[in-house]
Amino acid sequence: MTGSSPAATARPLAEAALDRARRLGARHASFRSERVRTSRLVLLDGAVHSGHDSTVIGLSVTVWRDGAWGFAASGDLTTRSARETAARAVEVAKAGSALGREEEPVPEPVHVGVWSSGFRVDPFSVPEAERAALPAEWSARLLAAPGVAHVRAKVVAVREDKFYADLAGTRTEQRRVRVHPQVVVAAGGTALRTVGPPTGRGWEYLLGEGWDWEAELATLPGLLRDKRHARPVSPGHYDLVVDPSQLWLTVHESVGHATELDRVLGHEASYAGTSFVRPGDVGALRFGSPAMTVTADRTTPHGLATVGYDDQGVAAQSWDLVRDGVLVGSQHDRRTARAAGATRSAGCAFAETALAPAITRMPNVSLAPAPGGPSTEELISTVEDGIYLVGSDSWSIDARREDFQFTAQRAHRVRRGELAGQLSGVAYRSDTRAFWGALAAVGGEGTYRVFGADLCGKGQPVQAAAVSHGCPTALFQGVRVRNTAGS
Known part of the structure; x- marks a missing residue:
């Protein structure tokens, strides 16, 4: 797995949280640390209309104790926070046990591994100007076509990094990347959008790997015209x-x-x-x-x-x-x-x-x-x-x-x-x-x-x-x- 991931800093946090949960009587306990980055870019008639790039980080602990589940989370990635989060999860389980009991979770074999989704080019490694240039070029081409009055283009990219550990011994690290380009053409109160789907690929998807964007964009003006006269x-x-x-x-x-x-x-x-x-x-x-x-x-x-x-x-x-x-x-x-x-x-x-x-x-x-x-x-x-x-x-x-x-x-x-x-x-x-x-x-x-x-x-x-x-x-x-x- 290339690029930064939470695993290096998460492992000691996981050990601290799981140790605290075990000492407080949890029969089952799991720890997650995640970093989820999302980019969304929207263009109207070829000009950037809005965009944001945000990252959510955090850790959480889930426990099963005395027939009840407990969960707690924190945005503070420190050892102290990990221990306190585990303690709060146990307190939630204690409170829940007074309301009724749930059966013990079914077992799962222990897994240790690193996994990544099937992407080739991390979209966040592509310069922001380049990420905007491609949908802008698509928009300009469509605006030049007869019968197209307006074009709305968007590109959404998400990268999710996750570290998981539990008391049974499972330790896993994962990275998932997905992208979703979409173009809408409009004229005379009628709109038509591309059908190319969101996918678990990287920037290569917008360049034609996995979907023929050039072919679909070429058909949009004619299909819009036919839809207007349907x-x-x-x-x-x-x-x-x-x-x-x-x-x-x-x-x-x-x-x-x-x-x-x-x-x-x-x-x-x-x-x-x-x-x-x-x-x-x-x-x-x-x-x-x-x-x-x-x-x-x-x-x-x-x-x-x-x-x-x-x-x-x-x-x-x-x-x-x-x-x-x-x-x-x-x-x-x-x-x-x-x-x-x-x-x-x-x-x-x-x-x-x-x-x-x-x-x-x-x-x-x-x-x-x-x-x-x-x-x-x-x-x-x-x-x-x-x-x-x-x-x-x-x-x-x-x-x-x-x-x-x-x-x-x-x-x-x-x-x-x-x-x-x-x-x-x-x-x-x-x-x-x-x-x-x-x-x-x-x-x-x-x-x-x-x-x-x-x-x-x-x-x-x-x-x-x-x-x-x-x-x-x-x-x-x-x-x-x-x-x-x-x-």
Whole structure:
């Protein structure tokens, strides 16, 4: 691992904190020290509009003592602070034990290792002027194109350095880097943005490694023009061919969040919501059609939720959530695993920074393609009367992750197997199980791409997490479509 990391200064702090926690009776105790640096640059019509570069540092201690959990954190990275933080965490656990007992966290093998995400060029090693020059050049090129009145460009970069240690002997050091470039073009009250996703790569991503930005930027003016002249959709039921750039968000909201075990257990009821899934549904609930297989993992190359180890010292894993349309798994951590009947955590614990407690957070959740399956063009060719959706846009879903509505950046009419111009006002609305039950076919490996969200909120106080979702192009039959313009 190159560049500075908190490990060198964190190790003595960890030993001091863990020793104090052990002496005060903690059966389980863990220590985290983190440095999270975030840069955000926004340009309007080629000129810098805003920018910030911030760093959050801190340490925290989590303990389990006498059937209760305790957590405490500090922004003071000193040995004295580490010991005091451990003592406060134990006091929190003592207070909690009077309110009821929780089962002991499930065990995890001891791990000692150093891990880094798959980036080549640390974005923070790129001079600030160079980081601004590239989106400025993109903006100038688009502003020179016919029909483009305004351009908004942004580049977000995050570098997360973390050191973890616990009483069992685990000692891990990690570095994660992610970037998210985005460009929005607008004219006459209509806007269109790039669909290139945030990713666990470095600055090389903006130079075309992992996404063809040159090709996408070249298509934006024409697509914007077509969107401005799009015909309003007629409400009704349509066959939908959904591109992975749109479908990933539906996977995130209706499958990813619905299978988080803390939601299933009601732990998030007062803020992020619960789930229609019940604790006993694993292995029995028909979630969708037999064409639906969804995996969860922490190992996807360049995934936003990809790690070497989670924030409870659990090594990254991969497992099925839905297999052949049946719910077969859930997302849990060392605190909730026993409720799932598991003897080991799935490794889903994550905290936004060291100043926040780790909670169950979504791993990369992805819809599997069909081996040797059809191309996007072949799926479209099977549709007599339908719509092809590209790019995620607005969304709405109820607190139980059932009733939802989604829109797309672009909606293309499909007639007799061919694209026939863009439509406006397209929103598809359904119930989660009805929608996934309408899944008629998924594309092959050649249609599979990885998208995702870099600001998924959950918890109280709210924490943000980043997560990727891979999808093939998919065909859904007879889905209700409404016109958001009301016509």
